[in-house]
Amino acid sequence: MAVSVRDAEKVKYREFMERIEAGEKIEADDWMPDDYRQALIKLISMHGISEIMGALPEKEWTPKAPTLYRKLAIMAKVQDEVGHGQLLLRVAEDLIKPYGKTREDLIQDLFAGRLKFHNVFHWKTKSWADAGLIGWLVDGAAIITQTNMLDCSYAPYARALKRIAAEEVFHAQHGEAIAVALATGTEEQKEMLQDALNRWWPALLMFFGPPTAELTGSSKQEITIKYKIRKNTNEELRQFYLTKYVPRIQGLGLTIPDETLRWDDEKKEWIYKQPDWNLFLKITRNEGPMSQERLRLRRLSYENNAWVREALGLNTKIFAS
Numbered sequence: 634m635a636v637s638v639r640d641a642e643k644v645k646y647r648e649f650m651e652r653i654e655a656g657e658k659i660e661a662d663d664w665m666p667d668d669y670r671q672a673l674i675k676l677i678s679m680h681g682i683s684e685i686m687g688a689l690p691e692k693e694w695t696p697k698a699p700t701l702y703r704k705l706a707i708m709a710k711v712q713d714e715v716g717h718g719q720l721l722l723r724v725a726e727d728l729i730k731p732y733g734k735t736r737e738d739l740i741q742d743l744f745a746g747r748l749k750f751h752n753v754f755h756w757k758t759k760s761w762a763d764a765g766l767i768g769w770l771v772d773g774a775a776i777i778t779q780t781n782m783l784d785c786s787y788a789p790y791a792r793a794l795k796r797i798a799a800e801e802v803f804h805a806q807h808g809e810a811i812a813v814a815l816a817t818g819t820e821e822q823k824e825m826l827q828d829a830l831n832r833w834w835p836a837l838l839m840f841f842g843p844p845t846a847e848l849t850g851s852s853k854q855e856i857t858i859k860y861k862i863r864k865n866t867n868e869e870l871r872q873f874y875l876t877k878y879v880p881r882i883q884g885l886g887l888t889i890p891d892e893t894l895r896w897d898d899e900k901k902e903w904i905y906k907q908p909d910w911n912l913f914l915k916i917t918r919n920e921g922p923m924s925q926e927r928l929r930l931r932r933l934s935y936e937n938n939a940w941v942r943e944a945l946g947l948n949t950k951i952f953a954s
Contacts, residue, residue: 658788681721755921762829768808
C-alpha cells in the first residue's frame with residue numbers, strides 16, 4: 634500500500650527526533666522539520682545581526698578612548714564582533730536558501746523591521762565606563778548564553794559558537810580591565826562607573842529575555858529546548874548570571890541598583906526586582922532609546938559601502954571566467 638505524504642513526513646519527524654535525542658548533530662543539508670528550521674533562522678540571524686549592531690555602541694567610543702592602548706583594544710574588539718556577525722549570517726544563509734533568500738535579504742529584513750537585533754544594543758552609551766561595562770557585563774551575559782548552546786543540535790551553529798565564545802572571553806576580560814581601572818581610580822572615575830551600572834542594570838536583566846511568555850506575549854525558549862538548540866530557560870540563565878556577577882560587581886565596591894536583590898537560601902535562587910517588560914516590548918519594536926539611530930548608522934554604512942560589494946561581485950565574475 635502506498636505511503637501518504639503525511640505519513641512519510643511523520644516518519645521523517647520521528648527519525649529526526651530520535652537523532653536529536655541520541656545526541657546526533659544536524660547538518661545544513663539534512664532533513665529537518667520546518668519549525669526547527671524557522672527557530673534556527675530566527676535565532677541565528679538575530680544573533681548574527683546583533684553582533685554587527687552590537688559593535689556600534691563601542692565604536693562610538695573608539696575615537697574617545699583615554700589612551701592609545703585602550704583605543705587599540707576596543708578597535709580589535711569591534712573588528713571581532715563584526716567578524717562574528719559575518720560568520721553567523723553565513724550559517725543563517727544556508728538555512729534560508731530553501732526559501733530562495735540570501736544574506737542580502739537578511740539585511741533588508743533588518744532595515745524593514747522584520748529582523749530584530751538584541752535588546753541590549755538599543756541603549757545609549759554616555760561615558761567611557763559604558764564601554765567597559767558592555768565588554769565586562771554584556772559580553773559576560775553573552776558568554777553564558779552562548780555556552781548554553783555549545784552543544785546545539787544544529788552542527789554549523791555549534792561549530793561557530795565554539796570560536797565565538799572563545800573570543801568573547803577575551804572581550805569580557807578587556808571590559809573587566811576597564812571596570813577595575815575605573816573602580817580603583819579617582820572618585821570621579823568611580824562615580825562614572827557606578828552611574829553606568831545604574832543605567833545598564835535593567836538592560837542586563839532583560840538580556841536573557843522574559844522568564845515566561847505571559848510577561849511579554851512571546852517566548853521561543855520552549856521550542857529551542859525541545860529541539861536541543863539550547864539547554865536552559867531564560868530564567869535559569871539569568872540566575873547563573875547573577876550568581877557569577879553579583880559578587881564580582883560588589884567586590885569592586887559598586888552598589889547594585891536593586892534594594893530587593895538577595896539570595897534566597899530556601900528557594901536556592903536570587904530574588905530581584907523585575908525590569909520593565911513593557912519597555913522590553915517597546916525595544917523589540919525598535920522603539921528603544923537608540924534603536925532608530927543605530928539603524929540609521931547601519932543603513933548609512935550599508936549604502937556608503939555598496940561600491941565594495943559591487944566590486945567584489947565583479948571580481949568574482951572575472952575570476953570565474
